[in-house]
Amino acid sequence: MYKSFSMELAGRTLTVDVGRVAAQANGAAFMHYGDTVVLSTATASAKPREGIDFFPLSVEYEEKMYSVGKIPGGFNKREGKASENAILTSRVIDRPMRPLFPKDYRNDVTLDNLVMSVDPDCSPELTAMLGSAIATCISDIPFDGPCAMTQVGLIDGEFIINPTSDQKKVSDMALTVASTREKVIMIEAGANEVPEQTMIDAIFKAHEVNQEIIKFIDQIVAECGKEKHSYESCAVPEELFAAIRELVSPEEMEEAVFTDDKQTRENNIAAITEKLEEAFAENEEWLALLGDAIYQYEKKTVRKMILKDHKRPDGRAITEIRPLAAEIDVLPRVHGSGMFTRGQTQILNACTLAPLSEAQKIDGLDVTETSKRYMHHYNFPSFSVGETKPSRGPGRREIGHGALAERALVPVLPSEEEFPYAIRTVSETMESNGSTSQASICASTLSLMAAGVPIKAPVAGISCGLVTGETDDDYIVLTDIQGLEDFFGDMDFKVGGTHKGITAIQMDIKIHGLTRPIIEEAIARTREARLYILDQVMKPVIAEPRKELSPYAPKIEQIMIDPSKIGDVVGKQGKVINKIIDETGVKIDITDDGAVNVCGTDKAMIDKAISIIKSIVTDLEPGMIMTGKVVRIMNFGAFVELAPNKDGMVHISKLSDKRVGKVEDVVNIGDEVTVKVIEIDKMGRVNLSMRPQDLNPKSGK
Numbered sequence: 001m002y003k004s005f006s007m008e009l010a011g012r013t014l015t016v017d018v019g020r021v022a023a024q025a026n027g028a029a030f031m032h033y034g035d036t037v038v039l040s041t042a043t044a045s046a047k048p049r050e051g052i053d054f055f056p057l058s059v060e061y062e063e064k065m066y067s068v069g070k071i072p073g074g075f076n077k078r079e080g081k082a083s084e085n086a087i088l089t090s091r092v093i094d095r096p097m098r099p100l101f102p103k104d105y106r107n108d109v110t111l112d113n114l115v116m117s118v119d120p121d122c123s124p125e126l127t128a129m130l131g132s133a134i135a136t137c138i139s140d141i142p143f144d145g146p147c148a149m150t151q152v153g154l155i156d157g158e159f160i161i162n163p164t165s166d167q168k169k170v171s172d173m174a175l176t177v178a179s180t181r182e183k184v185i186m187i188e189a190g191a192n193e194v195p196e197q198t199m200i201d202a203i204f205k206a207h208e209v210n211q212e213i214i215k216f217i218d219q220i221v222a223e224c225g226k227e228k229h230s231y232e233s234c235a236v237p238e239e240l241f242a243a244i245r246e247l248v249s250p251e252e253m254e255e256a257v258f259t260d261d262k263q264t265r266e267n268n269i270a271a272i273t274e275k276l277e278e279a280f281a282e283n284e285e286w287l288a289l290l291g292d293a294i295y296q297y298e299k300k301t302v303r304k305m306i307l308k309d310h311k312r313p314d315g316r317a318i319t320e321i322r323p324l325a326a327e328i329d330v331l332p333r334v335h336g337s338g339m340f341t342r343g344q345t346q347i348l349n350a351c352t353l354a355p356l357s358e359a360q361k362i363d364g365l366d367v368t369e370t371s372k373r374y375m376h377h378y379n380f381p382s383f384s385v386g387e388t389k390p391s392r393g394p395g396r397r398e399i400g401h402g403a404l405a406e407r408a409l410v411p412v413l414p415s416e417e418e419f420p421y422a423i424r425t426v427s428e429t430m431e432s433n434g435s436t437s438q439a440s441i442c443a444s445t446l447s448l449m450a451a452g453v454p455i456k457a458p459v460a461g462i463s464c465g466l467v468t469g470e471t472d473d474d475y476i477v478l479t480d481i482q483g484l485e486d487f488f489g490d491m492d493f494k495v496g497g498t499h500k501g502i503t504a505i506q507m508d509i510k511i512h513g514l515t516r517p518i519i520e521e522a523i524a525r526t527r528e529a530r531l532y533i534l535d536q537v538m539k540p541v542i543a544e545p546r547k548e549l550s551p552y553a554p555k556i557e558q559i560m561i562d563p564s565k566i567g568d569v570v571g572k573q574g575k576v577i578n579k580i581i582d583e584t585g586v587k588i589d590i591t592d593d594g595a596v597n598v599c600g601t602d603k604a605m606i607d608k609a610i611s612i613i614k615s616i617v618t619d620l621e622p623g624m625i626m627t628g629k630v631v632r633i634m635n636f637g638a639f640v641e642l643a644p645n646k647d648g649m650v651h652i653s654k655l656s657d658k659r660v661g662k663v664e665d666v667v668n669i670g671d672e673v674t675v676k677v678i679e680i681d682k683m684g685r686v687n688l689s690m691r692p693q694d695l696n697p698k699s700g701k
Contacts, residue, residue: 183513
């Protein structure tokens with residue numbers, strides 16, 4: 001049965017059609033927000049997938065180019081692999097919803113979002129987030145919802161709910177918050193050094209709006225929701241836990257786990273696993289569940305020691321950061337490099353500078369942005385965690401980590417006018433044991449400053465974790481979590497920022513939400529740790545950006561010209577600009593507003609190219625003294641090219657202060673000569689002189 005529901009959300013109408021399309025999916029919501037249309041579906045397999053110890057959830061966000069009236073580029077005129085924006089949107093939908101499914105559920109679940117029409121003022125990403133939550137809530141798939149999501153901007157100190165396209169351009173904040181009825185379950189933010197208290201207020205402003213959306217979802221579920229289906233639990237049986245505890249005491253497991261060396265810990269757990277495999281060799285059913293059972297036993301041990309005894313696996317205090325180190329100029333030939341180490345987490349970052357023409361072109365649904373000048377890429381090779389597997393390119397996690405570090409650094413980058421370069425930083429993970437994305441922020445800051453990029457302020461990142469008990473006020477917030485505390489804990493709260501404020505947040509949790517006191521404590525802890533890293537670790541290595549670029553970096557000079565003269569510089573079919581490039585070996589980029597960027601490694605050639613361009617766009621006037629090349633000789637004089645498509649003639653009588661019998665006695669084709677513009681006649685012909693008395697201003701002629 002087809003039903004339609006509507007509510008007003010931030011001054012625009014949100015409409016949900018149920019039963020109109022995709023009736024064979026477990027749940028389907030045909031979403032309309034303004035003129036944005038997204039079909040969100042939730043489907044699940046009938047039986048659990050065998051041989052896995054995790055919940056197989058897949059979230060897809062499919063950008064259809066017809067939604068913005070475009071045909072896909074390239075030879076294959078259909079949508080290909082997901083764009084970076086689509087991958088990041090999928091992750092933002094996945095992160096708040098995954099913890100709300102049963103922990104022992106192993107059925108395959110796919111949340112698919114098909115973007116079919118885009119209104120730039122009504123975010124398709126937000127529409128898909130809400131659609132996924134609604135489709136799952138009304139389906140028969142077990143889910144402890146509803147949940148809702150809201151975006152918040154900040155303009156002139158005022159919070160803007162679900163900002164429009166134009167508002168996003170001038171906003172100091174891009175915040176997305178997901179909530180259940182009681183708690184916040186996901187935070188994603190980019191910000192222009194926003195103070196911590198302002199960010200907290202924005203988070204809970206979004207939380208308030210989410211409660212109105214949840215009431216709306218409740219209405220839809222009440223009328224259209226299906227009864228949740230039963231499922232085959234994949235929980236580890238208690239009798240297996242009991243048998244394991246008889247062979248491996250809690251004290252023995254604690255001793256195996258609590259060490260500051262990751263490989264030692266893994267070797268200890270491997271020895272326990274081998275011991276238990278031998279003991280249960282005759283019980284195939286238990287052997288199949290043994291890996292998950294040991295994981296759960298290890299997890300309970302770590303959580304108990306942290307929560308009850310305030311004891312961390314590596315012996316650190318609750319607020320203590322692991323040993324830190326920073327250095328620059330690790331790679332001699334790159335334009336800038338920095339390495340940041342925190343415990344057993346180590347990132348080596350390389351910075352590359354290039355002309356603005358090297359900026360990344362974007363072909364997506366966001367019609368307001370067609371290129372990206374700053375790119376941060378993050379790589380996570382298997383050797384960084386002591387494993388072996390072939391490299392297949394970046395996955396969703398790598399793309400997400402790279403985007404988070406990029407978001408943290410964009411607010412401090414100089415403008416194109418201040419620094420007319422495309423910038424790429426690449427974070428190579430040398431070693432990993434927790435929060436490599438935040439180490440990437442620190443390493444990128446080091447390499448940018450080492451490269452001479454005039455960033456407004458250094459940025460550092462740090463992550464906090466959480467272990468909770470039975471009640472909301474029974475919890476421990478951990479500063480600088482390592483991998484084990486991330487795996488077994490309840491939260492990974494990453495914050496990047498400067499001394500002034502926050503530039504990026506990403507929060508993942510495994511429980512059903514966070515209270516305000518937890519969020520406030522986590523933000524306060526990350527600020528304290530961030531300032532320590534900036535002042536005590538990074539500043540002693542490099543306090544400010546270098547004043548000079550690397551000798552291996554391209555040099556770029558920028559001049560402004562009258563936009564109406566751009567055609568003169570380019571020339572017919574690009575002949576003029578290509579000739580300049582051939583002569584000087586530089587690269588030239590010209591923007592529509594008349595900014596000309598000349599890039600090269602030879603300063604003399606850059607200056608020559610700029611001189612030629614200036615001569616092209618400068619209107620000739622009597623009295624100007626210029627340098628040009630002799631291009632043609634006649635009996636009565638020589639023609640001199642002052643600039644491409646700008647010639648003048650030196651009459652034989654003006655070649656010298658003495659009588660000249662033959663033009664070739666003074667100049668030949670190809671000679672560089674200095675001339676003075678004597679006259680521009682009514683026909684536009686330029687008359688020049690090479691006579692010393694004309695060239696010498698002191699002569700008065």
